[in-house]
Amino acid sequence: MASLNGSPAPAAALRALALTNYGHFTTMKVEDGGVRGLGLHLARLVADCREVFGTELDPEWVRECVRREAGGGRAGAFMVRVTVFDPELDLTAPERAGRPGVLVTTRPAAGSVGRPLPALRVQRLAFHRDAPAVKHVALFGQLRLRRAARLAGFDDVLFTGADGLVSEGCTWNAGFVDEAGTVVWPEAEVLPGTTMRLLRAACGGQVTAAVTDVRLRSMRAAFATSTGFGVRALSAVDDIAFRADDPVIGALRESYAAVPLDRL
Template structure:
């Protein structure tokens, strides 16, 4: 099901998005009408709309659109809110009208508040997002490298900058646990994920620091964060083996599961 501004999305509107691929989005996990970090999702959409379209977005209207589509549905599902202009033209992207709010849904995977997903084995590959602070719809570069990593026998890809510093995963943030049990978030240009931002309030020792190859090899554990699965352990980065059962990861997972959802 896809709705645009609260009504069924027309094929013409969806075609416009497919042809221009210009817009931004956020993805939230809705569980029985509640969303962890709902205010963060809405704030992201408002800020990104200014950056991408130079326009103001009504956060309460976005909330209403999501409520209409998913607020009364039982269980867990993934809701993606995409903001785009159905009238935008390839030849004149500066002439934008009023951005629309597209809401789409899909089934939610396990792992956020129920049972954890299996740990990931990831491959480091160099990549830098275009406009990394904005969650925009141009995903070709990330997906191309995810495909390459999976074809090489890994589960996913972990990006590094031109300087070799670890930044983020394809569609997730990464955190490490050093030998002292401190959570280390990479100091790099990354898309600040909602789950990562919530976890920064967890009652664990945390720092932000550059993660070089040598520092990565000294870490005892690592984990991915995403709205879709919450906290997911990593088993390995390239040839570096990690501890998926580390107690710090378990504590973060429990803390995140206990975050009360905000009602739509």
């Protein structure tokens, strides 16, 4: 299902998005009518709309569009993606884009907060996202490297910069646990994910530091964070094995599960 500005999305509008690939989005997990960090998701859309289109987006209108597509007392958990794009954007004159619409789509949720998915084995590959602070729709570079990692026998990809420092995963933030049990977030240009931001606000004992190869090899555990799955352990990065059952990761899961749901 897909709706544009609260009504069924016309094929011409979807075709325009597919052909121009210019816009931004956020993805949220709806659980029994509520969303963790709903305000952060809405704030992201507003800020990114200013950056991408130079115009203001009404967060309450976005909320209403989500309610129309995903409301109605729908039980259980599912994913909602809100994509903001201009159906009339002209490839030859993108500066004229300024009337973005709100596309809402839904899909099944991959897991639940209380039942974590299996740990991931990831491969480090060099990559720097264009406009890393914006959650934009241009995913080719990320997906190309995810594909390469999976063809190499890994579950996913972990990006490093030209300097070799760890930054983020393909569609998730990365975190680590050092020998003292401190949570370490990479010091790098990354997309500030909603789940990561909620955890940073809810938990103490966290630092931000450059994660070099040497530092990575000194960590006792590693994890990924995403709205889709919450906190997910990493069992290995390349040839470096980690404790998937580390108690700090368990504590992070509990803290995330305790974040209250905001009603749509």
